[in-house]
Structure formats: C-alpha cells, structure tokens
Amino acid sequence: MEQILSSVEDNLLIVYSTISIIVISAIAVNQTARSLLLFCWNCFVVPFFHKKKNGIEQQSNLELFYKNQAHIYDKTREYLLKGREECLKLAVNHLESQKDLVWVDIGGGTGSNIEYMNSVLPISNFKKVYLVDLSPSLCDIAINRFKNNGWSNVEVLIADASSFKIPYEKVDLITFSYSLSMIPTYYNTIDNAVNLLSQSGIIASVDFGIQSNDTSIGRINTLGGLINRNSSWINRNFWRIWFEADKVFLDSARRNYLEYKFGTVKSINTYNKKLGKIPYYIWVGCHKSKNENLIHRINSHVTESPYLSPVKTSSASIISVDDQPYMSKGHEALIDNLSKNLPYPSIYYQKEIWRVYFDDLNPQYNQFKNQYIYAFTWEDPREDHKILKFNENDTVLAITSAGDNILHYACLPNPPKKIHAVDLNPCQGHLLELKLSAFRNLPKDQIWSLFGEGKIDNFKELLLTKLSKSISSNNLQYWFERGNKTFDPKGQGLYDTGSTRWALRLAKYIFTLCGLNKHIRQLCECTTMKEQVEIWNNKIKPHLFNPIVATLLIGNPIFLWKALGVPPNQAKMMGPSVMKYVVDTLDPVINRSLISSDNYFYYLTLMGKYSKQNCPDYLTAKGYNNITRVDPKTGESPLDHIRLHTDTLNDVFYRLKESSLTIAIIMDHMDWFDPNGKDAVNEILAVKKALCKNGRVMLRSAAQYPWYIKIFEQNGFRCEPAAIRESGESIDRINMYASTWVCTKIEDKRRMSSLRI
Incomplete structure (x- = not known):
C-alpha cells in the first residue's frame, strides 16, 4: 500500500509541479505563457467545479470546454498532444497512392492536422479533404485557417462523427487525432469509418490510451507488437481518473474496438514523459480483408516460404490446417483468427514478406531481454562462398546473427534463389529487417551512414517517412523506441x-x-x-x-x-x-x-566503424547495385528472396518442405550443445530431413575435430574439413575458429535407418 501511495504522490507531484511552473511563468512573462495558464485553468481546475452535461448534449459539453480556449488551442496542445505529426507521416508512408486522394479528419478541431499535412504531403495532392468536428468554436478557427491558406478543396463539417455524410462512398484516408477518446459513441464512429474506408485505404489514430495484459488476451498476434503496450496499474488508473474529469476517456475499449474492426498495419506505444509519463499510442490500420492474396504468397503449400504459390488466389481457396501436411505457424494463427472473426495477424498486413510470423509471448525470447547480442557478424562470408560456391539454384538457410552474412550472399553476382535467415532472438531479426528496408528505400549514402558509420541525423524521421513502409510493426516499435539513441551522431553509434x-x-x-x-x-x-x-x-x-x-x-x-x-x-x-x-x-x-x-x-x-575501402561487400557500390538490381523477367530483386525466421533451427528445419534446402550454414551453433545430451542428434536429424540429396551443412567449431562430427557420419553424412587451423596459421580473415567443416547428405530419406549414436 505504501508503494502504491508513493506512486500516486509521484504522479501528482509531476503534474502539479508542471502546472506551478506554468502559472509562475505566466505571471511574469508573455502572452504565450498566459495562454498556457488559461489552458491549465480550463483543463485542470474548471472540470472539478463545473459539472458537464451528459447524453445528447455532447456538443454543448464540447463548447463549454473549448469556447474560452479555442483561440489558444494550438499554442497549448503541442505540449500535451504528442505524436500527431508522427502519425501523419506514418499514415502517408503507407498510402498506396499519393495523388487524387480523399481524406476525412474526424475530430479535426482547429485544422492544425491538415495544415501540418501540407508539409508531409501537399494538400494539392488531395482531391478533397473533410474536417469533421462537433465544436463550432474550433471549426471557426479551422475555417479561417483554410481560407488563409487558399485551400478550396478543404471543407469543414460541423457534424457528429458517427453519422456525418459526404458525397463520396469511399475515402482513401481517415484520421483520428486525440478525438476518439472524446467521442461517446465511439462504436458507431468506428463502424462508420469501416463503411467509409476504401479497400485499399488507410486509417490512423493517435490518442491517449491505457492497456493491460488482460485487454490483449486471445488476440496478441493482431496487435503488431507489445513493446510499451501495457502500462502499470498506477499509471493506468491515475491518468484514467485524471482525464475523465475533462470527459477524455483513456479506457482500453476504444483502441480495442479499433483493432478489432481493422487490421493493424503499424502500432507504436509510448509515453509523454515531459508531462508525467502520459501513455499514448500511434496506430495505422486497414480493412481486415485487405491482403487476402498475401496469405497465399507467404504460406504456399509448404511452410514459411513465399516462393511457390500464385500471387492471386481467391479467398474461398484458403486451405485448412487439416489439408496441408506442412503448415506455417502464421497460417495456423490465421485460421484461428478467422474462426473468431478477428483480423489477420498483423504480420499479414505488411507490404514486405520478409518477416515470418512469430509469437511475441514465446517464453524462449525472454532470455534475450529485448536486445540483440551481435551488432555485426563475425563469420567471414567470403570464405563461405569460396567453400560452397553459391549459385542461382541454391536454397540456403543460415543463422541470422547481424545479417551481414545474409546480405553478402544476396549481393553475389549469382545469388541463391532463396535465403532463409534463422535466429531465436527477435532483435537479431529486427536488425536485419532494418537493413533490408534500407536497401529497399534509401540511397547509397544514407545506407552508408546507417551501417558504415553507424550514425545518422534524425533517425526517427527517416524511420517514419522512408523505412516504416517496408518493416513489420514489431520492428517499427523496436526502432522507434531505440533508434535515435542507437544511431545518434553524438553517441558511439550502432557498433x-x-x-x-x-x-x-x-x-x-x-x-x-x-x-x-x-x-x-x-x-x-x-x-x-x-x-x-x-x-x-x-x-x-x-x-x-x-x-x-x-x-x-x-x-x-x-x-x-x-x-x-x-x-x-x-x-x-x-x-x-x-x-x-x-x-x-x-x-x-x-x-x-x-x-x-x-x-x-x-x-x-x-x-568503431567501417571505412569505404574496408567494409562488407554489401556496403560497396557494387554490392548495392547487385542487391537492388531487378530481374526484368520476374520484376524481383535478391531482396525479395529473403525470409526471416524468429525460431529455433530445429523448428524451421521440421517445418520446411522435405528436401527443399541445398545448403545449411549453422556457424558454431553446435559447439553450444552438451555432448551428453540429445540436442545434437535431434538437430542433425532435423536438418537431414530438410536437405535435398547431396545437400550440405557448413559449420565452424572451436575444436579442430568437434565431437558431433561422428554423429553426422553415423546418420548419413559425409564429413570433410574445409579448413583445420594449426598453430601459427590462419584459415580466414577472422581466424576465430579452429576448424570449418562441410557435411554432405548422402543417404536418401527413404533408406533412413534407425537412429545410431
């Protein structure tokens, strides 16, 4: 109890200290400070002495709250309403087209959102823009603002968000900017948005919100990630009670319903730390059924591979779990969601198909404490190619690490036709996914700044406006939280x-x-x-x-x-x-x-950084050109042939179609096993199942003759050392391992004998 009271006191102290500073400043200085004083009076004092009306008098309630402060609304809200600009940038970056758009800004107030949008995407790119709000005082400010800007394609509607009408059946963009938390009829309003949004459209919301573990039960995979999502009990209840005095409702129901009616494309959970750690979120969504075809591109008739299925498949042809011998975890989750009328897992609404579905709650991830181990890869990929001689017919599986090895294979003159990167640590996948998005969306100089120097100015801006459209929601959350510090030009940098x-x-x-x-x-x-x-x-x-x-x-x-x-x-x-x-x-x-x-x-x-004369091949001009080149026949680049698995090697091996791999590169992974355990046997049998005949496993070891080589040989592999390190000699540029081995599958699966150890 003492701890709870202490937390309450801390939050109250932060808020009232902030108010006190503002009040003192207002007495002493200029008009801006006096505006802040008026804002504090209306938000923090009036609500406790003037009870608002309920029910059908919502417009009167709004006017009572805004009439005396409409003229200073924009000056004061910049301190309180964080994330509005970021939300617009994120939404625009996910629009399929950026011309002749119809946009509805629901609860748009004074029109500051629309004015700011002009710096992100010119208002002239919109065929029509509607601002919908129920407060005449705020709408008057908006009308004057649009008139001063000379925008004839922007119209203000003083109307109820749940029932307004416009002459367009479908729109391309719908936004809520700190408005959904103030709308009593939010169910009707969200339903209205469902009917109004086009099949290819984007809906976005930024708002206060409190979530807990209980509000996520049964639909974790639809949320787009859990970083910062769940607030503490004290934080949830303190801010919920505080804001309800102003008829602003931070309860979880609004966001929950939004995430139920739409598919989650991107989701960010964060805090306004300057005003007492107020929780807010940025969310971008789309129609539930937007990406029916993507389901089949991702799943095909084998496990996590997007390469064999048709691009277009009707929704009626979704294959049930019972009909497929090799089913991905993502497809299993999809079938489960459909049975509950939930949206698809968030991973299915992403533009790119790099990231394979994974479960945020997998307890095996806890050991990594939400950070990657390696910021760069230690194994020498030049030696990999020299030993294995990759070609365009290969399907390669390798441990992800920092992804440098994966990108090296992809930028070869004749890269493998498929590359599966596997790592149990989700954050290693986050790092590689960021690199893939950079190659998809950025010029060479910015890629060099990010991964050559390890530093770049304003990383978060780049993340929202360029990189976000090609990464998963989980990845966006990770880098939104950490990216500015990681790539800070004044800090130590990525490495x-x-x-x-x-x-x-x-x-x-x-x-x-x-x-x-x-x-x-x-x-x-x-x-x-x-x-x-x-x-x-x-x-x-x-x-x-x-x-x-x-x-x-x-x-x-x-x-x-x-x-x-x-x-x-x-x-x-x-x-x-x-x-x-x-x-x-x-x-x-x-x-x-x-x-x-x-x-x-x-x-x-x-x-602490690379030089342009001494760096991985993928950071060279030649490597950049190779990895981004597009095949004129297929319209694909090597980037399209990479899949990121967040799982154990064994699980991926067993879910891959039998005999589908030609090469598996497992680094020094097996050195970690207990020689007296069964891990080595299980993994060798799993990789054998996935490898085609004459398929190869390449591994490195701290021992010249590792103990598990005999187990490979006992189970149908021919094992040969590619290099054995002798004292005083090196086997590659790193020379960290005592040996490199290639184990070739020589036994056909139909003649597999009983297990021999």
Missing part, C-alpha cells in the same frame, strides 16, 4: 550496441589504461604487412597478453559468455588453455591481411 559491446568497451578501456590508443590507430592505418607486424609484436601484443589481462578477461568464463557470447561448453572445446587459443587466433591474422584495407572485422572492432 557500440548489442551484448558484445561490453567486450569492446572493456578492450578500449584497457587500450587507454595501457596507453595503446595511438598504436591501435597506427595498426589500422598500416600500408604494409611489415609495418603492421612490427606494431603488433612490439607495441600491442606485450600489453594485451600480459598475465593480469589474461586472467581478468581471456581466462574468465564470465567474461567469455557475457561479453563475447562464448558459452561454457564451447569454451571447453578451445583446449586446455584459452589464452593459447586466443594467441593462435590473433597472431596469424596479423600476418595474413592488412587490418586497414582487407580485414573489416578487426578494423570495425578497433575503430
């Missing part, structure tokens, strides 16, 4: 994020403590191998591998796992001395290639 950032930060601290920063820069600027080896041997290596550093860092299992992502089982495979393993890793690299020009992995870790 100082992820769990492994702690290893890099600690390394930099040691460099500083040992006075090595100057030599690290010199190492990254060397133009000859002789110079590089000399700096390493004489200036850096003695400090890096001294006994104190070795004991605290390299030999510390906690550091290995928490900072570098090396679990205990893998650490055991490194041999009796982890220090020797690390020396055998780094020493040969220095003698193999120049850090400054041909080893972007170590260059990035030391400098």
Whole structure:
C-alpha cells in the first residue's frame, strides 16, 4: 500500500509541479505563457467545479470546454498532444497512392492536422479533404485557417462523427487525432469509418490510451507488437481518473474496438514523459480483408516460404490446417483468427514478406531481454562462398546473427534463389529487417551512414517517412523506441550496441589504461604487412597478453559468455588453455591481411566503424547495385528472396518442405550443445530431413575435430574439413575458429535407418 501511495504522490507531484511552473511563468512573462495558464485553468481546475452535461448534449459539453480556449488551442496542445505529426507521416508512408486522394479528419478541431499535412504531403495532392468536428468554436478557427491558406478543396463539417455524410462512398484516408477518446459513441464512429474506408485505404489514430495484459488476451498476434503496450496499474488508473474529469476517456475499449474492426498495419506505444509519463499510442490500420492474396504468397503449400504459390488466389481457396501436411505457424494463427472473426495477424498486413510470423509471448525470447547480442557478424562470408560456391539454384538457410552474412550472399553476382535467415532472438531479426528496408528505400549514402558509420541525423524521421513502409510493426516499435539513441551522431553509434559491446568497451578501456590508443590507430592505418607486424609484436601484443589481462578477461568464463557470447561448453572445446587459443587466433591474422584495407572485422572492432575501402561487400557500390538490381523477367530483386525466421533451427528445419534446402550454414551453433545430451542428434536429424540429396551443412567449431562430427557420419553424412587451423596459421580473415567443416547428405530419406549414436 505504501508503494502504491508513493506512486500516486509521484504522479501528482509531476503534474502539479508542471502546472506551478506554468502559472509562475505566466505571471511574469508573455502572452504565450498566459495562454498556457488559461489552458491549465480550463483543463485542470474548471472540470472539478463545473459539472458537464451528459447524453445528447455532447456538443454543448464540447463548447463549454473549448469556447474560452479555442483561440489558444494550438499554442497549448503541442505540449500535451504528442505524436500527431508522427502519425501523419506514418499514415502517408503507407498510402498506396499519393495523388487524387480523399481524406476525412474526424475530430479535426482547429485544422492544425491538415495544415501540418501540407508539409508531409501537399494538400494539392488531395482531391478533397473533410474536417469533421462537433465544436463550432474550433471549426471557426479551422475555417479561417483554410481560407488563409487558399485551400478550396478543404471543407469543414460541423457534424457528429458517427453519422456525418459526404458525397463520396469511399475515402482513401481517415484520421483520428486525440478525438476518439472524446467521442461517446465511439462504436458507431468506428463502424462508420469501416463503411467509409476504401479497400485499399488507410486509417490512423493517435490518442491517449491505457492497456493491460488482460485487454490483449486471445488476440496478441493482431496487435503488431507489445513493446510499451501495457502500462502499470498506477499509471493506468491515475491518468484514467485524471482525464475523465475533462470527459477524455483513456479506457482500453476504444483502441480495442479499433483493432478489432481493422487490421493493424503499424502500432507504436509510448509515453509523454515531459508531462508525467502520459501513455499514448500511434496506430495505422486497414480493412481486415485487405491482403487476402498475401496469405497465399507467404504460406504456399509448404511452410514459411513465399516462393511457390500464385500471387492471386481467391479467398474461398484458403486451405485448412487439416489439408496441408506442412503448415506455417502464421497460417495456423490465421485460421484461428478467422474462426473468431478477428483480423489477420498483423504480420499479414505488411507490404514486405520478409518477416515470418512469430509469437511475441514465446517464453524462449525472454532470455534475450529485448536486445540483440551481435551488432555485426563475425563469420567471414567470403570464405563461405569460396567453400560452397553459391549459385542461382541454391536454397540456403543460415543463422541470422547481424545479417551481414545474409546480405553478402544476396549481393553475389549469382545469388541463391532463396535465403532463409534463422535466429531465436527477435532483435537479431529486427536488425536485419532494418537493413533490408534500407536497401529497399534509401540511397547509397544514407545506407552508408546507417551501417558504415553507424550514425545518422534524425533517425526517427527517416524511420517514419522512408523505412516504416517496408518493416513489420514489431520492428517499427523496436526502432522507434531505440533508434535515435542507437544511431545518434553524438553517441558511439550502432557498433557500440548489442551484448558484445561490453567486450569492446572493456578492450578500449584497457587500450587507454595501457596507453595503446595511438598504436591501435597506427595498426589500422598500416600500408604494409611489415609495418603492421612490427606494431603488433612490439607495441600491442606485450600489453594485451600480459598475465593480469589474461586472467581478468581471456581466462574468465564470465567474461567469455557475457561479453563475447562464448558459452561454457564451447569454451571447453578451445583446449586446455584459452589464452593459447586466443594467441593462435590473433597472431596469424596479423600476418595474413592488412587490418586497414582487407580485414573489416578487426578494423570495425578497433575503430568503431567501417571505412569505404574496408567494409562488407554489401556496403560497396557494387554490392548495392547487385542487391537492388531487378530481374526484368520476374520484376524481383535478391531482396525479395529473403525470409526471416524468429525460431529455433530445429523448428524451421521440421517445418520446411522435405528436401527443399541445398545448403545449411549453422556457424558454431553446435559447439553450444552438451555432448551428453540429445540436442545434437535431434538437430542433425532435423536438418537431414530438410536437405535435398547431396545437400550440405557448413559449420565452424572451436575444436579442430568437434565431437558431433561422428554423429553426422553415423546418420548419413559425409564429413570433410574445409579448413583445420594449426598453430601459427590462419584459415580466414577472422581466424576465430579452429576448424570449418562441410557435411554432405548422402543417404536418401527413404533408406533412413534407425537412429545410431
């Protein structure tokens, strides 16, 4: 009870402190401050002394509230009504066409929304714009505003939102801007919007709102993500009670009904932190049945693959779960939603088909604490291609990591026809999805800023106006919350994020403590191998591998796992001395290639960014051209052939059509398994089912001869080392692993013998 009372007091203190500051300022300064004082008087004082009318007198209630403050409405609401501009940008970015549009702004008040829209999408692009509001005082302000702007295609309707009439049967855009929470007949109003919105149209709302776990039960997959969605008990009830004094209702029913009647395209949940953490949301939706064809493009007759089904299929031909031997989780969720008359899962309303449906509530995701581990990929994809020789007939599955490997395969001259990226961590998928959207929507220079420098000005603006249309709602929520900080030009940038950032930060601290920063820069600027080896041997290596550093860092299992992502089982495979393993890793690299020009992995870790002469292939001009090129026959680019799975490898292997993969690249994943457990056996049988005959598994290991190779051989694979690292030698530019193996499936599934271990 004491904790609850304390939270209430904190919220009250924030609000009344804000009011006090405004009042004091109003007494001392200009007209703007006096406007804020009038706003506070009407919003925070009058409601407690003047009881409003109920029922059919809604217009009178509105006039009572707005008449004395209509002239200062716009000046004061910018502090309270956050997200209006962002909502319009998001809505416009999802319109199928941006010309000859009909737009209805319901509860548009003074018309500031429409005036701001002119900076996002010129009002001249609209065939007709209607502002609908029940308050004559606010509408008078709007009429004068539109007249001053000279807009003859904008009309103000003083009418009830639930029953207004316009001469158009269907419209392209409907918006609610902090109005739905003030409309008593919101059911009728939303139903009216359903009837009015065209099949290809967009509806958007920004408003106060409070949600809890209970309001999401049974329809999680329709919501577009759960980040910041559910407010605490104190926050929900404090603001609900506070705003109800002004006849503003923050209850969850309005948003729930909106999300029931329309499909959720994008959803953002956030707070007005400057005024006491008031919860509000930005939501963009469409007709429930908008993307019937997309269902079949995503599902086909196999699992999570969009490649084999027709683009156009009638809604009557939706295949039931019982009729398909290989059914995706997304299709199973779809069938369940249809049986409950719910919208499709939000993932089905997205423009792109990259992201495979996943369940936000999967308890396996909790271990990642809503952050990715790797901001860049450590495996060398150049070696992957050298060993496997990808071609246009390959269907490849690889672990997502940061997606650099996936993009490398896609920007090859003859890329695989299909690429499945798999990672149980949703945030690794969020990072790759952002990269895919950047290649779809941004020029080379902005892609370089984002993923070469790791920094860019005003990331959130870019996210809303360019990137959002090509990413899932879950992805938008993630980057809306974190993107500005991640890519902040004044911060450390993208490559100082992820769990492994702690290893890099600690390394930099040691460099500083040992006075090595100057030599690290010199190492990254060397133009000859002789110079590089000399700096390493004489200036850096003695400090890096001294006994104190070795004991605290390299030999510390906690550091290995928490900072570098090396679990205990893998650490055991490194041999009796982890220090020797690390020396055998780094020493040969220095003698193999120049850090400054041909080893972007170590260059990035030391400098915090790439250089244009030393970066992944997908960030080069040639890579950009390859990955964005469009096949004139199919109208597709390599980007269209990538699918992102947020699941375990086993689950994806089992849901893929049998014999559909030609290559599976599982990195060092199997090093993590317990040699005494069944995980390795289960995964080998799962990948075998998905691979075609002569299909290959490529893996890396911290051991020269990993224990699970025998299990591959016992179950129908021919296993050959592509590279075995000997002391003093390197097997690739990173040299982090002791071996690379290729295991080829040689046994036909029909002749599969009983399990042998």
